[in-house]
Amino acid sequence: MRKLFRLLLMLACGLLAACTAAPTPEPPAVARIGYGGSPDTLNPGTAVLTEAYTIFALVYDALYTYNLDGTYSLGLAESVDRSADGLTYTYKIRSGIKFHDGQPLTARDVAFTYNLNKAHAEYPYMNPYTASMESITAPDDTTVVIRLNAVIPNIESQLVFQYVLPAHVWQAHAAGAAAVEFENETLIGSGPFKLLEYKQGEFVRLGANKQHFSRPPKVDEVIFQTIGNPDALVQAVSTGQVDMITELPNAAAEKLGKAPNVKVVSAAPFAPAVSDIIFNQATSASCPSKSACTGNVALQDRQVRVALAHATNKQQLIDVLLLGKGTPGLTLIPNGLGMWFNNSLQDYEYNPAKANKILDDAGYVYNGEIRCAVPDCPYPSPIMNFRMYWPSDSVDAPRMAELLAGMWKEIGVGVQPQAIDPDALTALCCPAFDFDIMLWGWGSDPDPNLLLNVMRTESIATGSSETGYSNARYDALYEQQSVELDLKKRQALVWEMQRQVHEDAVYIIPYYEMQVQAVRTDRFTGWIVDQNKLDLSDVSSLVNITPVK
Amino acid sequence: MHAGQLLLRKAGSALLTIGFVLVLNFFLFRVLPGDPARAGIKDPRMTRAAQAAIHQRFGLDKPVLPCLASLNPLRRGPCLVNPLQTQFFIYVNNLLHGELGISYHTKIPVGQLLRARLWNTAVLLSAGQTLAIVLGVAGGVLAAWQAHTRIDYAALIISLVAWSLPTFWLGLILLFWGSRYAGLPIGGQLTPGLAAAGTWAQFTDAARHLVLPTLTQTIIYLAEYLLIMRSTMLDVLAEDYILTAKAKGLSTFQVLKDHALRNAALPIITIVALNLGFTVAGAVQIEAVFSWPGLGQAIFESVARRDYPVLQGAFLLLAVSVIVANLLADLLYSWLDPRVQAAL
Numbered sequence: 001m002r003k004l005f006r007l008l009l010m011l012a013c014g015l016l017a018a019c020t021a022a023p024t025p026e027p028p029a030v031a032r033i034g035y036g037g038s039p040d041t042l043n044p045g046t047a048v049l050t051e052a053y054t055i056f057a058l059v060y061d062a063l064y065t066y067n068l069d070g071t072y073s074l075g076l077a078e079s080v081d082r083s084a085d086g087l088t089y090t091y092k093i094r095s096g097i098k099f100h101d102g103q104p105l106t107a108r109d110v111a112f113t114y115n116l117n118k119a120h121a122e123y124p125y126m127n128p129y130t131a132s133m134e135s136i137t138a139p140d141d142t143t144v145v146i147r148l149n150a151v152i153p154n155i156e157s158q159l160v161f162q163y164v165l166p167a168h169v170w171q172a173h174a175a176g177a178a179a180v181e182f183e184n185e186t187l188i189g190s191g192p193f194k195l196l197e198y199k200q201g202e203f204v205r206l207g208a209n210k211q212h213f214s215r216p217p218k219v220d221e222v223i224f225q226t227i228g229n230p231d232a233l234v235q236a237v238s239t240g241q242v243d244m245i246t247e248l249p250n251a252a253a254e255k256l257g258k259a260p261n262v263k264v265v266s267a268a269p270f271a272p273a274v275s276d277i278i279f280n281q282a283t284s285a286s287c288p289s290k291s292a293c294t295g296n297v298a299l300q301d302r303q304v305r306v307a308l309a310h311a312t313n314k315q316q317l318i319d320v321l322l323l324g325k326g327t328p329g330l331t332l333i334p335n336g337l338g339m340w341f342n343n344s345l346q347d348y349e350y351n352p353a354k355a356n357k358i359l360d361d362a363g364y365v366y367n368g369e370i371r372c373a374v375p376d377c378p379y380p381s382p383i384m385n386f387r388m389y390w391p392s393d394s395v396d397a398p399r400m401a402e403l404l405a406g407m408w409k410e411i412g413v414g415v416q417p418q419a420i421d422p423d424a425l426t427a428l429c430c431p432a433f434d435f436d437i438m439l440w441g442w443g444s445d446p447d448p449n450l451l452l453n454v455m456r457t458e459s460i461a462t463g464s465s466e467t468g469y470s471n472a473r474y475d476a477l478y479e480q481q482s483v484e485l486d487l488k489k490r491q492a493l494v495w496e497m498q499r500q501v502h503e504d505a506v507y508i509i510p511y512y513e514m515q516v517q518a519v520r521t522d523r524f525t526g527w528i529v530d531q532n533k534l535d536l537s538d539v540s541s542l543v544n545i546t547p548v549k
Numbered sequence: 550m551h552a553g554q555l556l557l558r559k560a561g562s563a564l565l566t567i568g569f570v571l572v573l574n575f576f577l578f579r580v581l582p583g584d585p586a587r588a589g590i591k592d593p594r595m596t597r598a599a600q601a602a603i604h605q606r607f608g609l610d611k612p613v614l615p616c617l618a619s620l621n622p623l624r625r626g627p628c629l630v631n632p633l634q635t636q637f638f639i640y641v642n643n644l645l646h647g648e649l650g651i652s653y654h655t656k657i658p659v660g661q662l663l664r665a666r667l668w669n670t671a672v673l674l675s676a677g678q679t680l681a682i683v684l685g686v687a688g689g690v691l692a693a694w695q696a697h698t699r700i701d702y703a704a705l706i707i708s709l710v711a712w713s714l715p716t717f718w719l720g721l722i723l724l725f726w727g728s729r730y731a732g733l734p735i736g737g738q739l740t741p742g743l744a745a746a747g748t749w750a751q752f753t754d755a756a757r758h759l760v761l762p763t764l765t766q767t768i769i770y771l772a773e774y775l776l777i778m779r780s781t782m783l784d785v786l787a788e789d790y791i792l793t794a795k796a797k798g799l800s801t802f803q804v805l806k807d808h809a810l811r812n813a814a815l816p817i818i819t820i821v822a823l824n825l826g827f828t829v830a831g832a833v834q835i836e837a838v839f840s841w842p843g844l845g846q847a848i849f850e851s852v853a854r855r856d857y858p859v860l861q862g863a864f865l866l867l868a869v870s871v872i873v874a875n876l877l878a879d880l881l882y883s884w885l886d887p888r889v890q891a892a893l
Binding site for chain 1: 657729
């Protein structure tokens with residue numbers, strides 16, 4: 001009996017010990033992000049939407065990494081060597097890197113990717129990045145040689161978004177229509193996160209690649225959940241159903257900021273964007289063949305554009321449209337472009353009296369209601385009653401048009417506001433020039449070349465120019481900066497180009513809108529919010545966050 | 550007319566209507582301004598070669614009709630001799646082979662995309678409409694039976710208020726209330742990452758996601774059904790045969806079920822059939838508020854992106870649904886009321 005009791009006691013103790021010693025499994029750290037859209041496709045060649053590129057940046061690696069401070073650092077490449085003539089770049093690729101399916105990533109994958117992008121003109125974003133590349137070869141597993149057809153100053157910006165694809169997966173889909181039709185559902189990359197699950201229009205679930213060579217995530221999973229309704233997005237972070245939202249209406253920012261455990265952050269967006277008031281300046285001389293070029297003649301006069309700039313109260317536009325979440329704009333190059341943004345420019349101050357005087361001095365007769373569009377008002381004369389168009393999907397433009405109409409009325413300028421379908425507006429815009437004023441905007445590459453190109457004379461005929469602006473000096477400066485390899489010298493040229501277009505009042509840039517995002521403070525810590533630029537869904541934040549203990 | 554003949558006649562006219570819709574669908578979207586290759590892309594780097602390649606890829610480089618390169622006046626082109634190489638012929642030919650094309654935007658076959666979206670919409674619809682029909686009809690019968698009492702007045706007032714509510718507004722209010730105080734999901738169909746969980750966990754999660762959109766739909770449609778049912782029942786209850794039924798000593802339930810309801814059901818069947826047909830297009834507003842990946846959202850997104858194949862497919866589906874629902878309503882009518890069949 002005593003033996004039996006002892007045995008039972010030992011058994012009980014053993015069980016107890018086993019129970020107490022068993023480690024409690026940690027629940028996986030899953031960060032949930034609410035965003036308004038969804039990737040259009042997982043094929044990086046054909047993807048168009050920002051949401052797709054957000055995912056690609058997490059799943060793939062590139063030769064360079066674009067940092068939040070606007071600088072580049074080497075990514076898959078461990079070194080780069082530029083030839084004396086600036087036409088050949090030789091990259092050494094890190095060894096030992098593997099794709100998510102365990103296959104090694106080599107220089108051959110890099111060359112394969114660039115050649116794939118170069119071969120397919122129907123890749124709307126990737127193909128232009130290879131425009132300056134004459135050949136891309138991989139003589140061995142760690143070396144990539146890129147031969148350019150002309151010197152370019154910004155090889156980093158051309159390579160940073162060309163994500164390296166696994167040749168062993170893509171080889172069978174590289175030729176012809178297959179390269180476009182390939183859905184790439186497995187999304188095999190080498191980046192800090194790997195695809196676990198994807199439902200188009202619903203969510204993207206990513207798992208951590210803890211073996212990543214430079215940025216292994218600290219969380220186990222990140223889930224991007226599509227919440228198309230902005231009010232629901234705000235509610236989702238407020239009730240803790242998601243840990244971060246990538247966008248929110250400015251009107252909701254103040255109230256959401258007061259919600260418990262929620263922090264609203266704002267700064268210049270990581271992906272720079274700019275809103276613009278576009279003046280049609282295409283003249284009969286610069287008008288491309290077959291184009292309408294029906295712009296009001298007054299807008300071809302710099303004095304009129306300067307007067308309109310003086311009559312535009314940018315701060316009021318920011319306060320009303322953005323509820324203060326913006327900074328007054330200067331030129332098409334936004335402040336989000338860091339060193340390329342010329343912050344030394346003195347803007348046209350808001351001064352309707354000065355605007356009136358400029359127009360009076362230039363001979364634009366004012367009858368108390370509206371001004372003539374031609375100096376000295378010969379009979380018959382057109383009047384300054386401008387057609388003002390904007391894309392019908394714009395949220396802010398209708399109110400902006402209304403405010404501008406009120407401001408410009410003070411100097412005898414009228415507007416006929418009209419929302420137009422975005423595609424129809426593109427048809428009216430460029431190179432048709434069948435408008436007077438448009439309210440629109442641009443998204444930008446990290447490099448200023450893209451937006452500087454928009455104001456070139458050469459871009460008038462191609463449809464890239466939306467103003468018809470033509471200035472030989474500006475064109476010459478563009479050519480210089482596009483081959484200038486010295487960073488400081490190029491910066492000076494780019495700044496001078498901005499000074500030139502600002503002086504010519506090619507556009508009025510009402511504001512640079514801030515990125516506003518919200519994050520739960522009780523779930524994860526480590527979000528990067530102290531930089532000049534903000535994107536909490538960027539890889540910099542998502543590899544850095546850890547659960548709050 | 551014989552039932553079989555009636556069915557054939559109705560089915561024939563339904564097929565004709567579908568044929569007309571097929572043609573209309575094709576031209577409807579092409580008269581819209583804009584270019585699918587540029588929709589959503591405002592990028593100066595997008596070269597003409599890239600645009601041409603995208604046009605070629607989707608067959609947009611071909612003329613719409615033999616002698617009209619495009620219905621868009623900005624893009625008229627030369628006449629073409631071979632009608633087999635027109636967008637219209639290719640569209641009809643593909644349809645006859647059961648192909649709806651590839652989505653310009655997601656690059657997914659339209660049939661596959663619509664199937665998934667239709668299923669999601671059907672789940673949402675079946676829950677909301679079933680509840681609305683059952684509660685609306687029962688409420689309407691009760692209100693009519695208790696006409697001019699407090700129950701009737703309450704039903705009337707609640708229905709009128711519910712019917713007047715904008716759908717999106719009601720959805721938002723329920724969303725705020727449900728997510729904050731009842732802990733219900735903010736949107737979507739299933740909590741992401743639950744695929745590995747058990748069937749029961751997935752089922753309960755899906756049910757929780759359904760609560761708010763279903764409630765929104767039920768409230769909106771319930772009001773409509775209740776008001777129509779009440780009004781028709783009031784007419785029927787004033788008939789002599791109801792008085793006779795009561796005089797025979799039948800119970801209230803028997804009078805309502807066997808004598809009143811069947812006669813009052815015809816208008817409700819019409820409304821339900823029409824609603825079912827139209828709501829297959831997705832309760833667009835409900836789907837938008839609750840981020841429900843249904844057909845309505847697909848249509849909304851595709852209009853913005855000039856995704857012709859998806860729009861053509863979705864509108865075809867919508868037209869077929871409305872036509873089939875009407876056909877069913879017609880057949881149900883003649884079954885419920887033999888006088889209708891005789892009149893036909």
